Amino acid sequence: MPELPEVQTIKNDLEKAVCGAKIIRVLVNNPKVIRQPAPAVFKRSLEGLGIKRILRRGKLLILELSNGKFLTIHFKMTGQLVLRKAATAKKNLESSQPVNINSRVTFYLNRGMILDFNDQRLFAELRLINDWQELAFIQKLGPEPFDLTYADFKDMLLKRKTAIKPLLMDQAFIAGIGNIYAAEILFHAKINPGRSAQSLTQEEQDVLYKQIQAVLKSAIKHGGSSVDDYVRVSGKNGDYARFHQVYGREGKPCFVCAQPVKRIAQAGRGTYFCLKCQV
DNA sequence: AATGGGACCTGCGCGC
DNA sequence: TGCGCGCAGGTCCCAT
Numbered sequence: 353m354p355e356l357p358e359v360q361t362i363k364n365d366l367e368k369a370v371c372g373a374k375i376i377r378v379l380v381n382n383p384k385v386i387r388q389p390a391p392a393v394f395k396r397s398l399e400g401l402g403i404k405r406i407l408r409r410g411k412l413l414i415l416e417l418s419n420g421k422f423l424t425i426h427f428k429m430t431g432q433l434v435l436r437k438a439a440t441a442k443k444n445l446e447s448s449q450p451v452n453i454n455s456r457v458t459f460y461l462n463r464g465m466i467l468d469f470n471d472q473r474l475f476a477e478l479r480l481i482n483d484w485q486e487l488a489f490i491q492k493l494g495p496e497p498f499d500l501t502y503a504d505f506k507d508m509l510l511k512r513k514t515a516i517k518p519l520l521m522d523q524a525f526i527a528g529i530g531n532i533y534a535a536e537i538l539f540h541a542k543i544n545p546g547r548s549a550q551s552l553t554q555e556e557q558d559v560l561y562k563q564i565q566a567v568l569k570s571a572i573k574h575g576g577s578s579v580d581d582y583v584r585v586s587g588k589n590g591d592y593a594r595f596h597q598v599y600g601r602e603g604k605p606c607f608v609c610a611q612p613v614k615r616i617a618q619a620g621r622g623t624y625f626c627l628k629c630q631v
Numbered sequence: 632a633a634t635g636g637g638a639c640c641t642g643c644g645c646g647c
Numbered sequence: 648t649g650c651g652c653g654c655a656g657g658t659c660c661c662a663t
Contacts, residue, residue, distance in 0.1 A: 353656060384640095411657075428657050430641080454641095473640045475657070489658080514633065523658080531656060580655075620635075621656065 354427040355411060356497065356528025357571035358582050358590065362433055363408045364572075365585035366415075369435055370461060374402045374418075379458040385471055386457070388479040397480055398423065398459075407484075410493050410527030414484050422484045428475035430454075430581040438464040472581060494526045497564050505561050509549045516552070516560075517545030518619040529564070532577055532599045535624045537567045539597045544630045545616075545623045570595065598624040 354362070378398045383391035402418035413433075415423040425431065438460075457478065459467040469478065484490060495504070508526075512519055519525050520534040529537070538545050541563040543556055552560065576582060576590030579600060584590055597607055602615035606626040616623050 355657095426657080428639095429655075471640095472642070473656095475640060477658095512632090518634095521657090622654090 353429045353530055353532070353580060354431065354576070354582055355530035355533050356408075357533070357568055357592065358576035359408050359411050359413050359427065359528075360572050361576045361590060362413060362585055363406050366413075366433065366435075367406050369585060370403050370465065370467065371406065372402065372404075373465060374462045375399060375459055376462055377460040379460070380456075381458065382456040382474065384456070384474045385469070385476050385478050387477045388481060394478070394480050397421070403461075409484070409490060409496070410523055411530070412484070412487075412490065420482075422479075422481055424477075424479045424481060424484050424487070425469070426477040426489075428471075428473070428477070430470075430472040431476035432468075432470040432581060432583055433585055434468045434470060434583065434587050435585045436466050436468065436587075438466055489523075492524050494522070494524050496527055497529070497568055500526065500561075502558070502561050506557050509552055509557055509560075512549040514549055515545065515618060516543060516547050516549050517623055518621075519549050520564075521619075521621070526564075528568070531621055531623075532579065532596070533567060533571065535599045536571075536597060537563050539625060539630060540567055542630055545618060545625050598626060600624065 375398050378395045380386060380391045380395050386394045403415055404418050405416035407414040407416065411426065413425040417423060425433070454470040454472045455468040456471050456474070457469040461467060481487070517534050517538060520529050520537065521531060535545070541556065541560040543552065543560060571577060571592040574591040574595065575584055577592040577596065578589035579593055582590060598613050601613040601624060603612050605611065606613055606629060609626065609628045611626055611628045613624055614627050
């Protein structure tokens, strides 16, 4: 599930590969993922445009186009952007390998590149809009973790009684953190996910602030976490899952104290943590 | 303000 | 072996 580090990785990969490229043809294989405008208009408007710049805000990927409009992509849980060469596509076709069964939208670019937007579960949202900043979702978004000052973060924590883990996942509180990184950050900060935000000591606030940045930064450095569907633009896995301390490790020994990692449900989501290390 | 649920979806893994 | 069911979670939306 692409969270901030995964979307940032896609942005970085895409910048190298398709910045300055032109969209020649668009194939809408499943109109469900096109939220705006009507799929036929979406297709027609995009064809012929260049890709000028790639941006990210929270978990949203934004492609700035040569006419000043924006193509926004929210990956939700199973969205992928995978680049392939046109020649490879032909070869696959010849060997009748079923490739990209979940390709919902295919972007044919110049330079012989094909960009597939895959999405198994059809939750993803693609939009072609005049101004991405006007999206309701964007307006409600909290600060970017890397722009947030420590003083502001402390203030934000003190105002909230909610459990810290669901709060970290609340996009209106802070943008970009999902279920995986909320768990990993809290493990590194040694904070129990059920703790009320305003109960954190000064020292805990400080460590939490630092670990949000450290964990996200390290995850970006390693190309994100390939659990479930996430892959990089190259189709290869991100590397960060091998650094996971608690996420998806229920019953397995904590790397620090060897106690079995615990899983509980919080706000309807699975939370992984170490009872002994996280107080 | 905070919390809890359902909805949207599909594939997987589990139990029988 | 096969079938049905629950689960996975990002976001929105409604109810309390």
